Amino acid sequence: xxxxxxxxGEQLIAQLSGRLDTAAAAEIAPxxxxxxxxxxxxxxxxxxxxxxxxxxxxxLFLALRKESAAxxxxxxxxxxxxxxxxxxxxxxxxxxxxxx
Numbered sequence: 001x002x003x004x005x006x007x008x009g010e011q012l013i014a015q016l017s018g019r020l021d022t023a024a025a026a027e028i029a030p031x032x033x034x035x036x037x038x039x040x041x042x043x044x045x046x047x048x049x050x051x052x053x054x055x056x057x058x059x060l061f062l063a064l065r066k067e068s069a070a071x072x073x074x075x076x077x078x079x080x081x082x083x084x085x086x087x088x089x090x091x092x093x094x095x096x097x098x099x100x
Contacts, residue, residue, distance in 0.1 A: 003031045011042045017049030020057030032060045039064065040071040044100075048079035053087055065096060076100050 001024030004015040014035055018024065035043055045061065053061075061077070068075040078100045080088065088094040 001028060003028050005031070005034075011044055012038055013044045013046055015046040015049065019052040020050060020060075021052065021054045022056040025054065025056035025060055029060065032064055036064055036067040039067040039073045039075075042074040043068060043076070045075070045077045046079055047077060047081070047084060050080070050084060053084055058087070058091060058093060061093070061097070074098075 001016070001018040001020055004017075006013045006015065012035070014031070020028075043064070045064075065075055067073075076098045080099060085094070085099075088097070088099070
């Protein structure tokens with residue numbers, strides 16, 4: 001699992017690649033904490049290269065969403081594949097996130 005942070009003007013983009021399983025979620029939790037510290041900004045989680053997401057990965061997304069809402073930021077998720085879209089639909093996350 002890799003995460004790459006890119007600043008594009010007013011946007012902070014977190015590009016995820018690989019499998020976001022339980023072990024990977026623990027590994028990248030500090031990166032998501034760093035995102036949460038900037039949750040007053042416009043954050044985009046780019047999932048174009050994300051192959052899989054577990055419940056631990058979903059918890060990272062949810063925690064970032066809560067922090068973004070608390071700080072008045074904007075959080076979007078982009079480029080999810082069909083499998084991850086299915087997970088988002090089954091868990092109700094599809095209605096919690098702005099998917100672009």
